Amino acid sequence: MKISISRDAILTPLQMANNVIERRQTLPILSNVLMSVKDNTLSLTGTDLEVEIINHCAIENNEDGETTLPARKLLDICKALPEGSNIEILIDQERAVLKSGRSRFTLSTLSATEFPSIDALISPFEFNVPQKTFKKLIDQTQFCMAQQDVRYYLNGLMLELSNNQMIAVATDGHRLAFCQAEIDLNPGETRQVIVPRKAVNEISRLLEESDESVKVSLSENHIRISFSEVIFTSKLIDGKFPDYQQVIPQKCDNEVKSSRDNLYQSFHRTSVLSNEKYRGMRLQLSENQLQATVHNPEQDEAEEVIEVNYSGDEFEIGFNVAYLLDALSAIKSEEVVMQLTDSNHSCLLFGTDDVNSKYVVMPMRL
Amino acid sequence: MIIHLDMDAFYASVEEREHPELVGLPVVVGGPSKTRGVVAAANYEARKFGVVSAMPMMQASRLCPELQILPVNMPLYVSVSKQIHEIFNRYTPEIEPLSLDEAFLDVSGSIKLFGSAEEIARRIKQEIKDELRLVVSAGIAPNKFVAKIASDFDKPDGFVVVEEDAMQDFLDPLPVKRIWGVGKKTELQLNNYGITTIKDLRNQSVRWLIDRFGKQGDHIYRLAHGLDKREVISDAKAKSISAENTFIENISDKEILIAYLSLLTEQVAARLREKNRKGKTVTVKVRFHDFTTIVRSKTLAESTNQTQQIWLLVKSLFTAAVASNASGRPVVRLLGVGVSGFNNDTTYQGDLFSEGSKHDELDGVADEINQRFGKLKIHRGRNTK
Numbered sequence: 154m155k156i157s158i159s160r161d162a163i164l165t166p167l168q169m170a171n172n173v174i175e176r177r178q179t180l181p182i183l184s185n186v187l188m189s190v191k192d193n194t195l196s197l198t199g200t201d202l203e204v205e206i207i208n209h210c211a212i213e214n215n216e217d218g219e220t221t222l223p224a225r226k227l228l229d230i231c232k233a234l235p236e237g238s239n240i241e242i243l244i245d246q247e248r249a250v251l252k253s254g255r256s257r258f259t260l261s262t263l264s265a266t267e268f269p270s271i272d273a274l275i276s277p278f279e280f281n282v283p284q285k286t287f288k289k290l291i292d293q294t295q296f297c298m299a300q301q302d303v304r305y306y307l308n309g310l311m312l313e314l315s316n317n318q319m320i321a322v323a324t325d326g327h328r329l330a331f332c333q334a335e336i337d338l339n340p341g342e343t344r345q346v347i348v349p350r351k352a353v354n355e356i357s358r359l360l361e362e363s364d365e366s367v368k369v370s371l372s373e374n375h376i377r378i379s380f381s382e383v384i385f386t387s388k389l390i391d392g393k394f395p396d397y398q399q400v401i402p403q404k405c406d407n408e409v410k411s412s413r414d415n416l417y418q419s420f421h422r423t424s425v426l427s428n429e430k431y432r433g434m435r436l437q438l439s440e441n442q443l444q445a446t447v448h449n450p451e452q453d454e455a456e457e458v459i460e461v462n463y464s465g466d467e468f469e470i471g472f473n474v475a476y477l478l479d480a481l482s483a484i485k486s487e488e489v490v491m492q493l494t495d496s497n498h499s500c501l502l503f504g505t506d507d508v509n510s511k512y513v514v515m516p517m518r519l
Numbered sequence: 520m521i522i523h524l525d526m527d528a529f530y531a532s533v534e535e536r537e538h539p540e541l542v543g544l545p546v547v548v549g550g551p552s553k554t555r556g557v558v559a560a561a562n563y564e565a566r567k568f569g570v571v572s573a574m575p576m577m578q579a580s581r582l583c584p585e586l587q588i589l590p591v592n593m594p595l596y597v598s599v600s601k602q603i604h605e606i607f608n609r610y611t612p613e614i615e616p617l618s619l620d621e622a623f624l625d626v627s628g629s630i631k632l633f634g635s636a637e638e639i640a641r642r643i644k645q646e647i648k649d650e651l652r653l654v655v656s657a658g659i660a661p662n663k664f665v666a667k668i669a670s671d672f673d674k675p676d677g678f679v680v681v682e683e684d685a686m687q688d689f690l691d692p693l694p695v696k697r698i699w700g701v702g703k704k705t706e707l708q709l710n711n712y713g714i715t716t717i718k719d720l721r722n723q724s725v726r727w728l729i730d731r732f733g734k735q736g737d738h739i740y741r742l743a744h745g746l747d748k749r750e751v752i753s754d755a756k757a758k759s760i761s762a763e764n765t766f767i768e769n770i771s772d773k774e775i776l777i778a779y780l781s782l783l784t785e786q787v788a789a790r791l792r793e794k795n796r797k798g799k800t801v802t803v804k805v806r807f808h809d810f811t812t813i814v815r816s817k818t819l820a821e822s823t824n825q826t827q828q829i830w831l832l833v834k835s836l837f838t839a840a841v842a843s844n845a846s847g848r849p850v851v852r853l854l855g856v857g858v859s860g861f862n863n864d865t866t867y868q869g870d871l872f873s874e875g876s877k878h879d880e881l882d883g884v885a886d887e888i889n890q891r892f893g894k895l896k897i898h899r900g901r902n903t904k
Contacts (some may be wrong), residue, residue, distance in 0.1 A: 303820070304872075326870050374633070395872045420809040473868060499871065515869035 154218025154244040156188065156195055158210070160234045160253065163197075166208035167228045169383070170199025172355060173206045174224050182221060187268045188242075189219035198270065199224060205271045205354050207384040219265035220244045227251075230258055271386045274377055277370035278340060282319065284333045284367055288323035288360040291353060293332040293510045298350050298480050299325035306392030310353045312376075315343040322397045328476045329400060329513040330483065347394055348376055352387035359385060401513055402501045405492035407465030409443060411490040413504065416443075417481040419457040423447040424474040426455040433519045434474035438493070439467045447474065470496040471519035477502075482513035521751060522624040523658040523666035524643065524700040526584050526603070527675035528621035531562035536652050541869030545570065553580045556610045557768075557775055559591050563675060568845045573766035578615075592725055593782050596886065597789050599651065604809045606646050608638050614868055615751045619764055619786060623663055625751035637680050644678065653824045664747035668697055684744040692719035698742045701733055702810065708732075709865065717743050744803035761802070762786045769808045771850045774843075780837055783856040791824035792886055796861050798822055803836035804855035805844075812853075822862045831860060 170186045179182045193215065197208045222242075231240065234253050251258040263508065293309065299307035301358045302325065313320040320333045330408035348356070356378060360367070370377040377386040423434055427447045437444040443459040470493065481489065486504025493500050502512040522831045526532065530548040535541050545565035549558040558579050561570045570581035580586050600619040610633055613625035624643075626636045635849060636825050640657040647655050648751050656677035658669025665686055669679040681689045696706045708731075713722050720728075720743040728736030741747070754760060762783045768774055780803075791798065802816040815836040823829065833856055 324871060326872055327868050329871060400871045428866075431868070433866055497869075499869070513871065515871055516865040517869065 154190060154220060155216035156212060156240075156242040157214045158212050158240055158242075159239045160231055160240050161236060162210055163195075163240065164208060164228075164231055166197045167224070167231060168205050169196050169359075171224050171228050172358070173199040173201055173204050175201045176225075180329055182263050182267045182269070184202045184224060185220065185221035185263055185268070186224035186227065187265055187270075188214050190267065191219050194215075198268070200271070201351075203349060204268060204355060204387045205385070206355065208295075208360075211372040217324070218244060220249065220262045220270050221247055221261055221265055222262055224261060231309060243354045261365055261457065271375065271388075274338055274370050274372035274375050274386075277372040277375075277377070278314075278344065279368060279370045280314070280336070280338050280340070282336050282338075283364040284360045284363050284365055285431050286336060287358065287367065287369075288362060290319060290332050290334055291357045293483050294321045294323040294330035295353050296483065297323040297325055297328055297330040297356060297512075298353065302351070306347055306390055306394055309349045310388045311345060311347050311394040311397070313343060313345045314338055314371075316340070320411075322394070324395070324397065324400075325382065327515050328480070329397060330480070330510070331397065331401060331512070332510045334509065344371065345394060346371055346376060347388060347390035347392060349390050352385075354374070355387075356385060359383060385399070400499065401511060402492060402494065402499055404419045405494050407438065407468075407493045407495075407500060408463070409438065409491040409493070410462035410505075411443070411459065411491070413481060413484055413487055413490055414457060416489060417478065418462075419445060420474055420478055420481065423455040423457050426480065427451045427474050432473045432475045433471055433517050434477070435469060435471050435519055437467075437469045438463060438465065440464060453479065465493075466495075468496055470500070471481070471517040472500070473513060473517050476514045480514060483510065483512065520626055521660060521663050521666040521668045522626055522636060522640045523660075523663070524607070524622055524624065524640075525658075525667075525674070526620035526669045527656055528560060528562045528566075529590070529653075530560035530596055531565070532653050533596055534592070535562060535596070538589070538850040541587055541589075544587050545577060545583050546589065547576075548589050548591050549576060550588050550590050552576065552586060553586075557770065557772075558696070570713040571767050573768040573770060574806055575768075591782070593785055597786060599653070601793065602651055603647060603653075603655075606643055606650065609646075610643060612755065613751050613753050615753055615757075616790070618764070623666065623751045627728055640678070640680075659805075661748035663751065664699060664742050664744055664751050665690065667699075668693065687721075690743065690745055691716065691721070691902070693717045695720055695739075698739055700738055700742075704810070705732065705735070705739075706881075720880035724861070736799050754762055754790065754796075758861070759794065759798070759800075759802070759857050759859030760787055760794070761855060761859075761894070762788050762790075763804060763853060763855030765806075765853045766851070769850045769852050771848060773849075776849075776851055776854065777834070777837070779854050780856060781830065782838070783854060784833050785826055787856050787858055788824055788826040788829050788882070789886060791858055792882060798858035798861035799823045800858065801836065802855075802857040802859065803833055803840055804853065804857070805837065805840040805849070805851060806853035808852050813843055815840045816875075818860060821859065824858075824882075 189196050195210050195212045199206050223382045238253050240253045248261055249260045249262050270345045271295045295310055298310055300310055307325060311322040317335055317338055321337050323330050368379040374389055375386055376389055426449050426451045435446045441463050443461045445457045483505040486506035488505040491500055491502050499513050499515050531546050534548055544894045545568060546562045547558045547565050548558045548560045554577055556576045558572050558574045581746045583755055596619050606625055611624050611626050611629045615623040626639050636659050640659050640902055644655055644657055647653055654676050656670045656674045658666040658679050660666040660669050660681040661683045665681050669681050672679045695701050695709050728740050764779055799822040800816050800818045804810040804814045817832050817836055
């Protein structure tokens with residue numbers, strides 16, 4: 154087997170494979186990248202058994218075959234080679250020789266037959282979605298996914314497909330992000346899948362801010378996203394996502410309207426002095442005024458008085474300031490609405506220009 | 520000086536107070552009926568018939584056919600217990616509750632303000648009588664061990680003061696079983712050596728006792744000499760909050776054990792909430808009839824003071840503890856529930872899905888009602904699930 158390729162062409166696919174490959178591996182083959190050459194195409198595959206990414210690139214002057222090489226080392230070598238240089242990889246038995254200019258590296262290989270690949274998806278449901286739509290759905294919600302929660306079904310992003318509608322929901326149990334988009338779609342019945350956290354991060358990286366579509370395939374256990382040169386596949390989380398509709402408040406008596414920037418800046422400033430662990434912030438609502446105060450165990454104190462549009466009840470409520478800041482960063486509108494009931498119930502946030510994205514934050518008792 | 524206060528026939532007295540028509544009659548709390556369940560508490564009238572706590576209801580009603588049986592109303596006792604503690608609190612913050620109806624008070628720091636320990640104990644006793652119409656027995660002594668014996672010495676309605684220089688004379692004639700840690704087994708062993716009173720015990724050298732009873736020998740020796748250095752640990756200082764119940768008669772009925780556990784859990788959780796504490800580690804202690812004791816703990820990811828959350832762990836820990844008992848059919852002598860691993864702040868992040876927030880509200884409402892009205896029967900149904 155022989156590969157001849159420019160350093161710059163192989164760098165991005167190698168980087169992508171390495172993103173998927175876990176640093177610490179029990180199975181040696183999982184730290185390798187699968188390289189196969191067929192019909193003038195080089196395919197590079199990285200996997201962690203849950204998530205798999207395949208990159209295709211066109212090459213010339215090659216010899217068909219397949220093998221696996223240590224992914225991290227290969228990437229580091231390619232990175233260190235000068236820009237614009239050419240690479241030639243020759244596989245001979247258990248050794249791979251990589252040559253570029255006057256550099257020469259010999260790497261050990263592992264047999265490609267050992268490499269675990271995710272099989273073809275069985276009777277998948279397929280649809281196309283514009284990349285930027287999919288990207289928006291993910292970017293507006295993913296920051297609310299749980300991390301290593303025992304409620305394993307929260308450690309991912311819920312995608313729901315119904316007629317002409319795609320919804321993404323993420324929640325860690327303390328806050329929730331919801332985003333919906335209209336797309337051309339007809340799944341028959343409503344479908345719900347939970348995409349694991351790691352896959353969501355990768356998909357978001359792969360998607361571009363473009364009108365071009367990607368093909369999404371969903372089977373019982375997998376999601377596959379096919380770009381022109383990249384095929385990304387992930388296992389799905391097998392679990393039942395909580396009923397998100399029930400926790401998005403429908404009717405709230407107390408509505409705060411404010412400039413998003415003002416609110417964000419003020420909260421951000423007070424957050425400097427918040428308790429590092431709990432990040433509690435107290436909000437006092439009164440006629441056209443929102444007062445934010447923060448204390449920490451060192452007895453430091455921050456206070457901001459924010460002019461807002463408010464004519465509801467006077468009351469006090471506590472929040473994890475980081476949750477509000479995350480939501481406010483995700484909201485792109487100039488004006489933001491905060492809907493509240495009382496100090497024990499959740500708060501709904503959304504931008505006035507985009508009611509398709511909504512955020513729910515549970516209060517904190519301080 | 521230490522004051523030990525122990526309410527007389529607490530559950531039954533509270534019920535008598537709530538049901539004046541029962542005064543003078545033999546009353547027990549427990550049930551659920553004449554033929555099922557056990558006696559949780561008996562008043563002195565019932566005790567005259569030989570009825571004692573943890574006795575099967577069947578047997579109790581046979582001993583005393585006139586027996587008045589009332590269901591256990593734990594939330595009521597919890598709320599009365601709080602009122603009692605409020606009275607204690609007027610005199611000292613150094614209160615170590617042992618259970619709902621029993622506590623140690625260290626009044627060393629309060630004597631300047633309120634007069635002698637004896638005076639303080641007398642006032643507490645009077646205030647409990649006047650304000651709550653309940654009777655407490657008090658023991659006043661230089662340490663916990665002697666104070667506890669003293670409160671029991673003249674029960675009911677006891678009031679016994681043991682000054683430092685009178686301590687040995689007070690202890691000497693008492694049987695050895697009055698010493699903490701001397702159970703039936705040790706008592707029998709001591710009796711076999713001809714040791715029946717604390718004085719007999721005191722005449723032995725510490726070496727002699729250690730040789731025969733190991734570490735416990737040293738402990739017995741010191742208590743026999745009226746030496747007890749343990750401090751009163753108030754809830755504010757405590758690293759854990761717990762409650763335990765030693766049954767006078769061993770219990771093997773799992774349903775009854777579960778019911779007792781549930782009551783202990785409610786007590787502990789209510790006390791955590793009262794003190795604004797949340798703990799991460801839940802511990803269950805089970806002592807079997809043969810004195811083997813199993814202590815099982817589990818630590819949660821986040822600290823809690825929710826009855827429901829603690830209860831779920833308590834149940835699974837109890838099941839594990841019982842499973843490790845080889846006999847399969849556990850005969851239990853003591854049950855205990857504790858929560859430790861406190862985090863010191865009271866910040867609580869609400870949860871969107873877990874039943875958590877609902878349970879908090881439930882606990883809050885129940886606590887409030889029980890505190891304010893005392894009489895309302897807000898408590899969980901028999902927690903057997």
